[in-house]
Amino acid sequence: MTKLDAKIPEGPLAEKWTKYKASAKLVNPANKKKLDVIVVGTGLAGAGAASSLGELGYQVKNFCFQDTPRRAHSVAAQGGINATKNYKNDGDSIYRLFYDMIKGGDYRSREANVYRAAEVSNDVIDHFTAMGVPFARDYGGNLDNRSFGGVQVSRTFYAKGQTGQQCLLGTYSSLNRQISQGTVTMYPRREMLELVIINGKTRGIITRNLITGEIERHSAHAVVLATGGYGTIYYLSTLAVNSNPSAAWKAHKKGAFFANPSFIQIHPTSIPQLNEYQSKLTLMSESLRNDGRIWVPKKKDDKRVANDIPEDERDYYLERRYPAFGNLVPRDVASRAAKERCDAGYGVGKTGLAVYLDFRDAIKKQGEKAIEAKYGNLFELCRIITGINPYKDPMHIYPAGHYTMGGLWVDYNLMTTIPGLFSIGESNFSDHGANRLGASALMQASGDGYFILPYTISNYLADDIKTPRISTDNQEFEDAEKSVKERLEKLVSINGTQTATSFHKRLGEIMWNYCGMSRNEEGLKKAKQMLKELKDEFWTDLIIPSDLNDVNQELEKAGRVADYFEVADLMVDDALNRTESCGAHYREESQTPEGEALRDDKNFSYVAAWEYTGELKPYKLHKEELKFVDVEVKERSYK
Amino acid sequence: MKLTLKIWRQKNADAKGKFVTYDFDGASPDMSFLEMLDAMNTKLIKARIDPVAFDHDCREGICGACGMYINGHPHGPGKAITTCHLSMREFKDGDTIYVEPWRAKAFPVVKDLIVDRTAFDKIQIAGGFISTNVGSAPDSHAIPVEKRKADEAFDSAVCIGCGACVAACKNASAMLFVSAKISQLALLPQGRIEATERVQAMVNKMDELGFGNCSNTGACEAECPKEISLVNIARLNREFYFAKIQ
Structure with missing residues (x-):
């Protein structure tokens, strides 16, 4: 049986990574050329890792399902990227960012990993600046910072509301440089459909060429998954519609433990759904909460136009409930508070499922120009999508599925429980605990890809230098390819009457209602049953075009939805198991008399890592106990 | 409807x-x-x-x-x-x-409506980057950048690589796309070091891939979803001529 060992280096927290780097095994340049690494995904983590490994001299094969690596979903991150530069002289430090992440994650993340993420954050910013990422600057020519998402220092670097785009295009440029030098080979429009393990080590993947339909074998000495999260499980989400968990899920079924699957962040400020065909909910960056005030009418079902409602009839419920942090409370707190108001009948808009985000006071104080400089593109986006002009009328916002803290379990080396399989960025579970701090996703993804994985993977590959290039002409690849083909055949042969999207929509509804912002035992058990029934219906009544040797976007969707049924099932199991409330995971049975989340440190201070034991068999729970040495575990209060 | x-x-x-x-x-x-x-x-x-x-x-x-x-x-x-x-x-x-x-x-x-835009990647691979290795960067504040230039570089950098400029152009020119990247990197001190080689490599690649030339009708600018300005093309031309006479 696999035993969980996080392999955290000995020594004081602040010295662990330095010591690790000093003692990690190295691979000499001549040997690096003989070692192949597969990286799946081209977001900040994947493309960062591919270019960094390419620079070191490894032979890298980089895969993405998009037509070009520049479209990976990191591109859509808006608000910013944290680093502990302390350029504002406001008392920031590595320790403070570490502390904020641990606290924000509600004490459900691993100290050593989190500290390291904070530690490399400055290197990330320096690297991006050197690559020509045009971060916002002040008039002295230095980089500007803003405060972001529930912290008291200004440590967030940004490029208007397009920080993710600028960081990703910087990373894409470093990837291109390695492609030009021949160290990285790019495989776009490929979807990973299986992982190949030979003699206990990860040795390759099976992909489908999304243009020709060809099933391909790719081998390497190690495989890195940088495949993002599974936020689209709710159907309605802020993610790109093609984002999916399938690669990570295949790895899970081959033996990689999946950790804390129920930890999924609901973002408080997205544009509400406008029609039933819509699955994509556009995010309005939470940086807006720095200047926007969130409110609902004090009267139920108040049908007046927002601007006609006088000041004393508005309920600024976040400022009222959380005077210290006000509109800047963490995402889960803001999301639940919005849901609470709407469920109680104070919601606004056509559906009653929205609250106001109002810039009236900020514009009065700072002027329209200053607000435009900060949020111009977001205001424009809001106007294009909804027709509301936020300079005049408040935006409508509502929570939406966003970021998954859960993911593949990894140790300090970012290696999963399968030797030679690494997982970085959002696809792993490691740094954000039960809730992610704003502007730390770009930071962690880039840190993992550029500055952490290159050391840890070298440490692993140092023992593999005598292994020649891996052949794809063997039984393991044969079997993997066969199982992939069989599954595709099975999907196209169902020949029923309902589309993959319609199943996804219904699956999403179940998850949103019973395993979303707030959960309880009865609902979760009900969800489990409903999921089972819907899954059976899927496998008997799906309809997709049958052509396997052509562009077949419905087949792509169907494969992902099929996996989602299984991910959803595990998510529900995890949410059932964790009877405490923590971070984004809110169990109604575990709350304070005031209705705030109540943690149960005595029984749940662990990472829940789930092992797949076979089709229709129960998952096996492994616990990684969390030890907090450098922070005092406290109640997470934002009052 | x-x-x-x-x-x-x-x-x-x-x-x-x-x-x-x-x-x-x-x-x-x-x-x-x-x-x-x-x-x-x-x-x-x-x-x-x-x-x-x-x-x-x-x-x-x-x-x-x-x-x-x-x-x-x-x-x-x-x-x-x-x-x-x-x-x-x-x-x-x-x-x-x-x-x-x-x-x-x-x-x-x-x-159907899917086209192959890998030609755009090939142009970027030819030189759309600053050659700096991971771990070698100085502190971000070691090189201050004038705010006006940083903002201008950002305005060029917002290109999303969709290809609308090429589709809009009667010559199927990629000048707006190429010039956006050239401008972004040419405006920043970090990008000046390789400016001469970059502009030649990217323009040569663009020509080689079968994109047409620019005849200044401005259709690309009018249709660009990110409002990339024609000024970028002027800057590309200037960079290109300087590179040629150097």
Whole structure:
């Protein structure tokens, strides 16, 4: 049986990574050329890792399902990227960012990993600046910072509301440089459909060429998954519609433990759904909460136009409930508070499922120009999508599925429980605990890809230098390819009457209602049953075009939805198991008399890592106990 | 809304394509253009007709995947938006809408509305980067950058690589796309070091891949969803001439 060992280096927290780097095994340049690494995904983590490994001299094969690596979903991150530069002289430090992440994650993340993420954050910013990422600057020519998402220092670097785009295009440029030098080979429009393990080590993947339909074998000495999260499980989400968990899920079924699957962040400020065909909910960056005030009418079902409602009839419920942090409370707190108001009948808009985000006071104080400089593109986006002009009328916002803290379990080396399989960025579970701090996703993804994985993977590959290039002409690849083909055949042969999207929509509804912002035992058990029934219906009544040797976007969707049924099932199991409330995971049975989340440190201070034991068999729970040495575990209060 | 959709259908790169007419009765003004196509595709799938293939992903105007030629305009009517942000409010009941893929020699059709834009990647691979290794960067404040220039570099850097500029241009020129990257890096001190080689490598690659030249009609700027300015092309030309006489 696999035993969980996080392999955290000995020594004081602040010295662990330095010591690790000093003692990690190295691979000499001549040997690096003989070692192949597969990286799946081209977001900040994947493309960062591919270019960094390419620079070191490894032979890298980089895969993405998009037509070009520049479209990976990191591109859509808006608000910013944290680093502990302390350029504002406001008392920031590595320790403070570490502390904020641990606290924000509600004490459900691993100290050593989190500290390291904070530690490399400055290197990330320096690297991006050197690559020509045009971060916002002040008039002295230095980089500007803003405060972001529930912290008291200004440590967030940004490029208007397009920080993710600028960081990703910087990373894409470093990837291109390695492609030009021949160290990285790019495989776009490929979807990973299986992982190949030979003699206990990860040795390759099976992909489908999304243009020709060809099933391909790719081998390497190690495989890195940088495949993002599974936020689209709710159907309605802020993610790109093609984002999916399938690669990570295949790895899970081959033996990689999946950790804390129920930890999924609901973002408080997205544009509400406008029609039933819509699955994509556009995010309005939470940086807006720095200047926007969130409110609902004090009267139920108040049908007046927002601007006609006088000041004393508005309920600024976040400022009222959380005077210290006000509109800047963490995402889960803001999301639940919005849901609470709407469920109680104070919601606004056509559906009653929205609250106001109002810039009236900020514009009065700072002027329209200053607000435009900060949020111009977001205001424009809001106007294009909804027709509301936020300079005049408040935006409508509502929570939406966003970021998954859960993911593949990894140790300090970012290696999963399968030797030679690494997982970085959002696809792993490691740094954000039960809730992610704003502007730390770009930071962690880039840190993992550029500055952490290159050391840890070298440490692993140092023992593999005598292994020649891996052949794809063997039984393991044969079997993997066969199982992939069989599954595709099975999907196209169902020949029923309902589309993959319609199943996804219904699956999403179940998850949103019973395993979303707030959960309880009865609902979760009900969800489990409903999921089972819907899954059976899927496998008997799906309809997709049958052509396997052509562009077949419905087949792509169907494969992902099929996996989602299984991910959803595990998510529900995890949410059932964790009877405490923590971070984004809110169990109604575990709350304070005031209705705030109540943690149960005595029984749940662990990472829940789930092992797949076979089709229709129960998952096996492994616990990684969390030890907090450098922070005092406290109640997470934002009052 | 009742619509008549005339959509370009093409099985693959080698097949001959044609417009196929679909009468579609399920659109609403609340939909985006892509949601309308999703709704129509649902109908096709249920009728066992191959759905219309199109590229799309983020659906928030930033990934650059979507791109259709709608009623004679890249990304359709409306200024400074991508196809995914095009709202059906822009159309009215009874409208006939023509939907085509990007048309350019360097962007061969893959299927229906999907085109192959790897030529854009090839241009970036030729030199669209600053050669700095991971771990070698100085502190970010070691090189201050004038705010005005940093902002200008940002304005060039917002290009999403969708290809609308090429599709809009009668010469299928990629000058706006190439100049945006050249400008971004030329404006920053970090990018000056390789400016001479970069501009030549990228322009040469652009020519080699079959993109046309610029004849200053400004169609690219008018249709660019990110409002990349023609000033970038002027800067590209200047950089290119300087590189040539050096």
